[in-house]
Amino acid sequence: MSTSDHDSAPHGSEAGAVETGTGETDHVDGSVMAGAAGDASTDDADGSGDMVDPAGKRALWKRIAIWVAAVLGALMLIVLAMALWPASTSGLGPDPDPATGYDDAVERFAESTSDEADLVYEPCESVLMDHGERVEVAVVLFHGLTNCPKQFVDFAETLHADGANVLILRAPRHGIANADGSGIGSLSNIAGLDAAELRDFADDSVDIAVGLGDEVRVLGLSMGGVLAEWTAQYRDDVDRVVPVAPAMSIPGVPGFLTTGFVNLFDKLPNIDLPGESNLDHAYVGESTEGLVATFVLARSVEEAAEEGGPAAGEVIVVINPDDNQVDPDHVSSFASDWNERSGNVAIVELPAVGLPHDVIDPDQPEGDPELVYPILLDLLANGS
Numbered sequence: 001m002s003t004s005d006h007d008s009a010p011h012g013s014e015a016g017a018v019e020t021g022t023g024e025t026d027h028v029d030g031s032v033m034a035g036a037a038g039d040a041s042t043d044d045a046d047g048s049g050d051m052v053d054p055a056g057k058r059a060l061w062k063r064i065a066i067w068v069a070a071v072l073g074a075l076m077l078i079v080l081a082m083a084l085w086p087a088s089t090s091g092l093g094p095d096p097d098p099a100t101g102y103d104d105a106v107e108r109f110a111e112s113t114s115d116e117a118d119l120v121y122e123p124c125e126s127v128l129m130d131h132g133e134r135v136e137v138a139v140v141l142f143h144g145l146t147n148c149p150k151q152f153v154d155f156a157e158t159l160h161a162d163g164a165n166v167l168i169l170r171a172p173r174h175g176i177a178n179a180d181g182s183g184i185g186s187l188s189n190i191a192g193l194d195a196a197e198l199r200d201f202a203d204d205s206v207d208i209a210v211g212l213g214d215e216v217r218v219l220g221l222s223m224g225g226v227l228a229e230w231t232a233q234y235r236d237d238v239d240r241v242v243p244v245a246p247a248m249s250i251p252g253v254p255g256f257l258t259t260g261f262v263n264l265f266d267k268l269p270n271i272d273l274p275g276e277s278n279l280d281h282a283y284v285g286e287s288t289e290g291l292v293a294t295f296v297l298a299r300s301v302e303e304a305a306e307e308g309g310p311a312a313g314e315v316i317v318v319i320n321p322d323d324n325q326v327d328p329d330h331v332s333s334f335a336s337d338w339n340e341r342s343g344n345v346a347i348v349e350l351p352a353v354g355l356p357h358d359v360i361d362p363d364q365p366e367g368d369p370e371l372v373y374p375i376l377l378d379l380l381a382n383g384s
Contacts, residue, residue: 087296089300092230092297093199096207098206099211104211106130106211108207108208109167113169119177120177122177123280124177125175127152127156127167131160135163135213138164138210138217140219142171142205142219143223145171145222145286145290147358148174148175148281150361153168154362158373172193174189184280184282186283188270188272188287190270190283193290198294198297206237217242218231219243219380220243221244222244225246229241229317230297236311240314241314242376244376245323246298246317247326248326248331255330261292261295262299265289266296268288270289272286273287278363279363280363305337308341309344310342314346314383315335316384317338318350321349322352322355335347350375354366355368360372
C-alpha cells in the first residue's frame with residue numbers, strides 16, 4: 001500500500017501537474033506571445049522590423065520640407081537680389097574715328113569684313129553699295145536682332161539707285177553659317193553679345209559712312225532702331241536718323257519687369273528662347289544675352305538723353321501702332337521727352353493696318369514693303 005500510495009502520489013502529482021500545467025500552459029503561452037509582441041515592438045523601435053513608426057515618418061518629412069523651403073527661399077532671395085541690382089550702363093559713350101575720305105572708308109569696310117567669306121552665310125554678308133566715289137549722301141542701315149544685312153538689301157537698292165552710297169554692316173555674332181555653310185547657323189551664335197559690342201559696331205558704321213558721303217543718314221529697325229537712337233544721341237557728324245520700332249522694352253508688361261529681366265539676365269549665362277521664323281537668313285528664336293545687350297544700350301541712351309537732346313541734326317522716330325514685339329507707348333514717351341530737350345525729334349506713325357514688327361524684310365509674309373518703303377524712303381530723303 002505504502003508502496004502503492006507512494007507510487008500513486010507521483011502519478012497523481014504528475015497528473016495534477018499536467019492539469020495544472022494545462023492551465024499554466026495557457027498562461028505561459030500568453031506570456032510567450034506577449035514576449036513575442038514585445039520583441040516585435042522592440043524591433044520596430046530600432047527600425048529593424050517591417051512596420052514603420054508613423055510619428056517618426058511624419059517627423060522625417062517635416063524635416064525634409066523645412067530644408068526644401070529653406071533652399072527655395074535662399075534661391076528666391078538670390079534671384080531677387082540679382083533682379084534688383086542694376087545692370088551697368090557705364091562706358092557706352094562714343095569713341096569716334098571717322099574715315100578721312102572715300103578710299104579710307106572702302107579700306108575700313110574691307111578690313112571689317114575680311115573674315116566673312118569663311119564664317120558667314122553668304123546672303124548675310126555685309127553690304128556696301130557704292131558709286132566708286134564719295135557722293136552727296138551716304139546711308140547706314142542697321143538690321144534687327146537675329147536677322148542680318150539681307151533684311152535691308154531690297155530697301156538699299158532703291159537708295160543706291162537714287163544716288164546714295166549705302167552701308168549695311170553685319171552686326172556682331174549675326175549671320176554665322178551652319179557647319180557646311182549651306183544655311184544660317186544656330187541662335188547660340190549670339191551668346192556673349194553685349195552692349196559694348198553694339199556700341200562699337202554703331203561707331204564703326206558711322207566712321208565708315210563719313211568717308212562715303214558729304215551727308216550721313218541712318219535708319220535702323222528694332223535692335224537696329226536702338227543702334228540708330230544711340231547714333232542720334234552721340235554722333236554730331238550724322239545729319240538725319242530714323243529709328244524704326246526701336247526695341248527699348250518688353251511689350252505688354254510694366255516697365256519694372258523689363259528692368260528686372262535686364263538686371264537678372266545680365267548676370268546669368270545665355271539662354272536660347274524658342275521661337276519661329278519664316279526667314280531662311282535669320283536665327284530662330286531669341287537670345288537672352290542679345291535682348292539684354294539691346295535693352296542695356298537703349299537704357300544708356302535714355303539716361304544720356306536726360307542730360308541733353310540728340311547730337312544728330314534731325315531725328316524721326318517711327319512707330320508701328322500694331323507692333324507686338326515693341327512697346328509703342330514707351331517709344332513714343334521717350335521720343336517726346338527727347339524732343340523737349342532739343343526740339344529736333346519728331347514722331348511718325350505708320351498706318352494701323354496690321355503690320356508686323358519687321359516692316360522691312362520683304363520675306364516677311366505679313367509685311368507690306370509697297371506701303372512701308374515709300375514712307376521710310378521719304379523720311380530719309382526729306383525728313384518729317
